[in-house]
Amino acid sequence: MKLLPLPAFQDNYLWLLHDGRQALVVDPGDEAPVRACLEANGLRLVAILVTHHHPDHTGGVAALREATGATVWGPARERIPEPFTPLADGDAVEVLGLRFEVIDVPGHTAGHIAYHCAEVDGAPLLFCGDTLFSGGCGRLFEGTPAQMHASLARLAALPGSTRVCCTHEYTLSNLRFARAVEPDNEDLRAYEAECVALRARGEPTLPALLAREQRINPFLRTAEPAVAAAARLHAGADPADPVAVLAAIRQWKNDFR
Numbered sequence: 001m002k003l004l005p006l007p008a009f010q011d012n013y014l015w016l017l018h019d020g021r022q023a024l025v026v027d028p029g030d031e032a033p034v035r036a037c038l039e040a041n042g043l044r045l046v047a048i049l050v051t052h053h054h055p056d057h058t059g060g061v062a063a064l065r066e067a068t069g070a071t072v073w074g075p076a077r078e079r080i081p082e083p084f085t086p087l088a089d090g091d092a093v094e095v096l097g098l099r100f101e102v103i104d105v106p107g108h109t110a111g112h113i114a115y116h117c118a119e120v121d122g123a124p125l126l127f128c129g130d131t132l133f134s135g136g137c138g139r140l141f142e143g144t145p146a147q148m149h150a151s152l153a154r155l156a157a158l159p160g161s162t163r164v165c166c167t168h169e170y171t172l173s174n175l176r177f178a179r180a181v182e183p184d185n186e187d188l189r190a191y192e193a194e195c196v197a198l199r200a201r202g203e204p205t206l207p208a209l210l211a212r213e214q215r216i217n218p219f220l221r222t223a224e225p226a227v228a229a230a231a232r233l234h235a236g237a238d239p240a241d242p243v244a245v246l247a248a249i250r251q252w253k254n255d256f257r
């Protein structure tokens with residue numbers, strides 16, 4: 001299996017997974033990079049998986065479906081280009097000989113879903129849209145801090161070897177903020193240096209490794225004393241309440257330059 005992050009727009013990745021003949025794509029906000037990749041590699045698109053309704057994740061769905069006949073799956077509780085097979089928590093998608101389990105992850109949008117496959121070439125794979133980013137999380141456009149906290153907790157409970165396919169290259173700016181929250185986190189410092197080097201070579205920082213996110217991502221670390229203390233100092237958040245800590249650092253990040 002080959003996993004490719006196709007760059008689109010300013011900083012999106014359209015994730016394409018293929019076996020040399022057939023392909024699936026996740027959140028194709030734009031059809032052009034997907035069609036170019038299919039042609040260059042002689043692939044047939046069989047499946048389109050959508051995580052949430054935002055245009056940068058759905059803009060190419062209709063054109064790709066029409067051009068390829070691919071089947072579209074998406075969140076049952078959101079409006080995306082019809083027709084599609086609606087999915088909710090606990091459902092599964094069988095495609096390319098793989099089984100992707102659906103996890104409800106409300107927060108960024110109200111009906112956002114993620115797709116997790118227990119094993120692709122030896123390690124789990126997660127397509128999580130705009131819920132979990134490397135070093136950060138999505139903005140709360142439609143959901144509450146409590147929902148995002150619960151969603152991130154579910155993703156964080158997946159195996160540490162999970163490769164996290166986030167939809168945006170936000171890593172460097174996320175890590176700059178994470179350092180403001182946890183200036184003494186050595187793992188964070190080392191990871192940031194790695195990511196700076198990758199970006200300097202024009203390479204993606206993704207997929208991210210979930211085990212590392214546990215050590216560096218403040219939004220997965222709301223119960224850590226250092227993160228809770230920073231949230232209290234910055235915004236007066238109750239350090240014993242992980243939801244209040246998440247709300248405080250999410251707001252802090254929104255205003256962080």
Ligand code: ZN
Pocket residue numbers: 052054057108130
């Ligand atoms: Zn979005």
Ligand code: FE
Pocket residue numbers: 054056057130167168
């Ligand atoms: Fe997005």
